[in-house]
Amino acid sequence: MPVNESSTASGPTTLNHAMQILQVTARGGHRGASIDDYLNALSFSRPTLYRLLKGLKQQGFLRSSPVRGRYLLGYELLVLGAQAGNGAGLRDLARPRLLALAQRWGDSFYLFARDGVNAVCLEVQNGAYPVGSFVRATGGRLPLGVGQASIALLAYLSADERDEILSHNAERLIDEYAIAIADIDAEIAHQLKHGYARGVEGSLLPEYSGLAIPILDHSGHPLGAMSCSMLKSRMTEDHKREVLQGMQEEVAAMVNQAHGLLYLD
Amino acid sequence: MPVNESSTASGPTTLNHAMQILQVTARGGHRGASIDDYLNALSFSRPTLYRLLKGLKQQGFLRSSPVRGRYLLGYELLVLGAQAGNGAGLRDLARPRLLALAQRWGDSFYLFARDGVNAVCLEVQNGAYPVGSFVRATGGRLPLGVGQASIALLAYLSADERDEILSHNAERLIDEYAIAIADIDAEIAHQLKHGYARGVEGSLLPEYSGLAIPILDHSGHPLGAMSCSMLKSRMTEDHKREVLQGMQEEVAAMVNQAHGLLYLD
């Protein structure tokens, strides 16, 4: 089945071909992709495929698997990805704070940013109490609308931008996550009223619960969101208040630090 | 100053141009790169630059900064990077184990893999005790020879491969890290004799110490290394023995799990 060439890929075809190769490789997970995977999914000739594979390998974007004839994503992507995840320096600021929170409360804490119609997880710190979550690790991506961090991010966008995102995601939200737009709107209202989000409860992960707060710049635009996730049974009123306060303090400190760095020099 | 076009970049030029753009962007850190940065560093015309920027943006490999005229690395890199870091499924296996170790002992634990002449950090879990390290996070890269994990990785390569790597890195090792090849050889001998590595002491980070053990596949080739790092004052004989045993148990369990997954289906 050919690769999803949806997003009206314009621009240099060589570039698109190369990126398609990376996507196909990624789709293979930790087993990578074989020559046939590429030839089936893509629409160019074998010599061209090999030329691109070679180029990508030289650049460190691919490496060949120990299994002959298979290719894996290269570590250059990891390195660039780590950079990419440090959007506006936010991750570096957040990492020690997430760690402190996780150690103090035992729950799992996350940093999210918006990526188009999705939310991406920039950083996780798991605590002592095991927890289930939609994202397992850095690099996890969710359609905006899923999870408490999504709500915190959505709430501070302009109404029309928000609507555009939600109508774009509506189908996936209901099909894959059993989440209705109306419920998201309600939670956004809660976020705006109380300053934190609880996430919309779909049919998935019913035994977990969480909290999220936005990270806003001076003009009120969302830079990201900090969230946490825990077993529902741990979410007593007291614990909720404590964790929320902890998160708010850390975020306030972050934003303070950030103002010295973000838009200057 | 023009971008380092060292590594005899062959392959489609468009691809190389694109990757150069990404590298220049990465070099800008969390502030990204401006048009002039690109035009200065690269050797193609402005329309071409914009065409490539556009293409890379559409693919999610770049995004434009809130500051007009600047570009940042895109989150697609983060997502692919997360995949790339899961070489052979190792990271997924290691993550919970690193977390358990960090929580149990309070030190910081790392998963490394070899990447050509470098070691890359695939995963970190920091413990309760603060620690300094050569790598701060996932995606950090060190020349093989630096750090205890390097030793564990090097020790199980063939002698000539090892020599090739070390002679390649020799200059950087002595210049940037004040580490001599002879000392590395000595530590490799220690690794082979005792089954763990202590790292070579350069002039950097003198107050920290660490341990590392290799992760070997059935045929004795190194898949990666697990390491830890702690304040020297914490490294008593007892603590060392305990932590080492903890790491060895976790790695053994990992390799067990891995054999079910790595080379099959």
Added chain:
DNA sequence: GGCTATGTCTCATTTAGTGAGATGAACTCG
């Protein structure tokens, strides 16, 4: 409302990537 720098467009030029098929190399299985 001018000024500067970012981003886009057009179009002719020719580079430079492409496809077809043959050839070489590496691993596999009988």
Added chain:
DNA sequence: CGAGTTCATCTCACTAAATGAGACATAGCC
């Protein structure tokens, strides 16, 4: 150990497709 299969590279002619020069448009800034 040799036949068979699959991966990887090479050659060469072709032309599609990326490129460069410079003009034009747009956005932010004082």
